[in-house]
Amino acid sequence: MEDADFGGFATKAGLKCTDGRTITAEAFKHMDKAKVPLVWQHGHSDPSNVLGHAILEARPDGMYAWGFFNKTKQGKNARDLVQHKDIDRLSIWANQLVEQMIAGGKAVLHGVIREVSIVLAGANPGARIDYVRLQHGDNPDDVEVLSDEAIIHSGLNLDHVWTPPADDDDDEEEVKKTKTSEITHIDGSTTVAQIYNGMSDVEKNVVHYVVGKAIELTTQGGTVAQSDTATEGDLAHQEGKDEVTHNVFDQTDAGTEGKGSKVRHHVSEADMKSIVESWKKGGSFKHAVEEYAVAHGITDIDVLFPDARTIADRPEFDKRRTEWVAGVLGGARKSPFSRIKTITADLTQEAARAKGYIKGNYKKEEWFGVTARVTTPTTVYKKQRLDRDDIVDITDFDVVAWLKMEMRLMLEEELARAILIGDGRDPGDDDKIKDPAGAAEGAGIRSIVNDHELFVTSVYVNLGDASSSYTEVIEEVLRARKFYKGTGSPTFYTTDAVATEMLLLKDSGGRRFYNNMAELASALRVNDIVIVEVMEDVATDIVGILVNMADYNIGADRGGEVNLFDDFDLDYNQYKYLIETRISGALTKIKSALVVRTTTSTNVLVHPVTSPTFNTATGVATIPAQTGVVYKNGDTNATLTAGAQSAIAAGATLNVIAVPASGYYFKTNAEDQWSFTRDAA
Numbered sequence: 205m206e207d208a209d210f211g212g213f214a215t216k217a218g219l220k221c222t223d224g225r226t227i228t229a230e231a232f233k234h235m236d237k238a239k240v241p242l243v244w245q246h247g248h249s250d251p252s253n254v255l256g257h258a259i260l261e262a263r264p265d266g267m268y269a270w271g272f273f274n275k276t277k278q279g280k281n282a283r284d285l286v287q288h289k290d291i292d293r294l295s296i297w298a299n300q301l302v303e304q305m306i307a308g309g310k311a312v313l314h315g316v317i318r319e320v321s322i323v324l325a326g327a328n329p330g331a332r333i334d335y336v337r338l339q340h341g342d343n344p345d346d347v348e349v350l351s352d353e354a355i356i357h358s359g360l361n362l363d364h365v366w367t368p369p370a371d372d373d374d375d376e377e378e379v380k381k382t383k384t385s386e387i388t389h390i391d392g393s394t395t396v397a398q399i400y401n402g403m404s405d406v407e408k409n410v411v412h413y414v415v416g417k418a419i420e421l422t423t424q425g426g427t428v429a430q431s432d433t434a435t436e437g438d439l440a441h442q443e444g445k446d447e448v449t450h451n452v453f454d455q456t457d458a459g460t461e462g463k464g465s466k467v468r469h470h471v472s473e474a475d476m477k478s479i480v481e482s483w484k485k486g487g488s489f490k491h492a493v494e495e496y497a498v499a500h501g502i503t504d505i506d507v508l509f510p511d512a513r514t515i516a517d518r519p520e521f522d523k524r525r526t527e528w529v530a531g532v533l534g535g536a537r538k539s540p541f542s543r544i545k546t547i548t549a550d551l552t553q554e555a556a557r558a559k560g561y562i563k564g565n566y567k568k569e570e571w572f573g574v575t576a577r578v579t580t581p582t583t584v585y586k587k588q589r590l591d592r593d594d595i596v597d598i599t600d601f602d603v604v605a606w607l608k609m610e611m612r613l614m615l616e617e618e619l620a621r622a623i624l625i626g627d628g629r630d631p632g633d634d635d636k637i638k639d640p641a642g643a644a645e646g647a648g649i650r651s652i653v654n655d656h657e658l659f660v661t662s663v664y665v666n667l668g669d670a671s672s673s674y675t676e677v678i679e680e681v682l683r684a685r686k687f688y689k690g691t692g693s694p695t696f697y698t699t700d701a702v703a704t705e706m707l708l709l710k711d712s713g714g715r716r717f718y719n720n721m722a723e724l725a726s727a728l729r730v731n732d733i734v735i736v737e738v739m740e741d742v743a744t745d746i747v748g749i750l751v752n753m754a755d756y757n758i759g760a761d762r763g764g765e766v767n768l769f770d771d772f773d774l775d776y777n778q779y780k781y782l783i784e785t786r787i788s789g790a791l792t793k794i795k796s797a798l799v800v801r802t803t804t805s806t807n808v809l810v811h812p813v814t815s816p817t818f819n820t821a822t823g824v825a826t827i828p829a830q831t832g833v834v835y836k837n838g839d840t841n842a843t844l845t846a847g848a849q850s851a852i853a854a855g856a857t858l859n860v861i862a863v864p865a866s867g868y869y870f871k872t873n874a875e876d877q878w879s880f881t882r883d884a885a
Contacts, residue, residue, distance in 0.1 A: 668805025
């Protein structure tokens with residue numbers, strides 16, 4: 205394509221990628237002449253990253269891409285980078301991939317190219333495929349349909365770059381004129397045939413349909429509106445000429461001769477020139493044809509244009525926002541086994557401290573408590589069915605692929621929801637995803653919100669009283685940060701309403717404290733703030749969850765990963781589909797999350813600042829008296845009255861916990877328990 209800004213192989217057939225996969229020559233052959241967006245570095249989240257479009261060309265040795273930059277600032281800049289050879293590599297983003305084991309290696313047999321990107325070569329320019337969350341089957345001989353996307357890098361240099369005239373590099377209008385003059389200009393030396401031959405197949409199809417249909421004329425009683433045109437069979441004759449001329453666009457309809465028959469209006473070269481010139485000036489082909497029609501007595505021209513069509517190739521889902529799901533599932537650690545054991549040794553107690561030594565003194569042994577918990581797998585599934593008649597009748601799109609996409613989407617959302625806040629169903633509901641919560645041993649997915657305080661610290665704020673402000677949320681998160689012992693910088697998961705309230709905080713002068721989410725995240729000392737829509741409905745008292753998903757483990761044995769099954773029911777003529785996984789999930793690092801909760805507006809804040817005392821020699825604990833604080837035996841849950849308690853046996857341990865009395869609340873649950881052990885006899 206002489207008018208393209210550049211050309212190069214987007215994919216190369218037979219090129220083996222670094223992960224062992226090979227792109228076959230047939231993988232994308234069906235996309236010959238397809239038009240796809242041209243993007244910078246696969247940046248799908250920002251419209252400014254769209255630099256133009258690419259026309260794909262299927263060749264025996266791969267898919268070739270002809271690139272056309274748009275006139276945006278980014279498009280012009282990208283054109284300069286390519287022409288200057290600062291960037292010379294292409295990459296594609298594709299999905300609906302199908303692969304199969306061939307000759308001992310995996311080969312990609314089919315896929316759909318969604319966009320072509322110009323990319324930086326990087327340190328590894330060789331061919332490679334970056335798969336995103338692809339689930340592979342157990343049988344290597346099966347053909348496998350991969351519904352998720354892949355970024356495929358060919359690592360090849362561009363081999364054709366259009367360069368503007370050397371003496372006119374900076375004159376964009378002249379460059380444009382040089383590239384397009386022979387197509388858009390009609391003069392004594394450029395004919396309609398040349399214009400037509402210079403069009404792409406798509407443009408020719410449009411011209412065939414719209415011009416051919418727009419210039420139709422229905423006669424009444426054999427009378428023709430255009431005086432220089434008469435009807436004789438299927439041919440149009442021009443008055444004053446002996447020869448019969450046939451319009452290249454004239455696909456005459458079958459009709460009866462005489463009254464009521466359909467005839468076609470003859471379009472001369474001058475007429476075509478007039479339409480094209482009007483198209484160039486007005487920018488609308490439809491408007492140009494309408495002008496011509498009005499001038500020649502053709503009315504109701506709109507009915508001749510194509511019917512409305514859907515923009516997307518499948519129905520859109522009316523669903524919750526699920527951008528957060530990929531971050532939760534992708535950020536969690538994965539293990540190839542589903543039975544997870546976490547062993548914890550408490551080194552915070554006084555007895556576990558290292559001790560100084562004086563020569564001749566007795567060296568005391570240290571001791572500390574060791575606890576363990578085990579999490580085993582549970583099955584999570586989603587089932588659907590379709591009548592075969594419906595599958596056959598729906599021809600506008602692949603309803604089976606669409607249904608499978610919906611099943612995968614909802615399964616992933618349900619798993620991510622169960623990990624963060626639990627699935628929200630009642631404990632007695634048979635459909636509930638098992639959650640062992642704070643139990644030492646159990647099957648299921650442990651929700652972070654409901655996990656044991658050894659792993660999760662609860663932070664409470666009162667946002668209901670008259671003097672409340674969402675500034676309290678930020679302040680209490682910062683104060684409680686000392687209890688966070690998770691990996692690196694965490695993420696704050698919250699609702700849109702909470703994030704909005706914090707963004708709208710203003711000083712006395714009416715100026716906002718935080719101009720954007722990045723500034724708010726910095727104030728909270730988190731890596732990012734992620735909006736989770738399902739938190740609004742399921743966990744009404746949850747303000748936010750602060751956690752690094754790297755501290756959460758998802759385990760699955762071989763065969764327990766996400767699998768999709770289908771079956772045909774002969775009795776009901778139905779296809780049935782099942783997607784399921786058998787996994788476990790749990791936080792594996794103590795104190796690795798903070799859960800911020802609201803409390804009743806009438807509750808009064810109190811701090812359990814007074815700790816019980818203990819005599820290790822006598823084994824007697826003394827419980828303080830503090831308004832709003834109730835002290836209990838941590839093992840029996842019995843309330844302990846203020847004052848000295850009964851002595852415990854030698855070597856025994858007394859666990860004491862503090863809970864807020866009715867009408868009170870603590871800021872956190874991190875400093876509300878104590879363990880006392882009497883010396884051994």
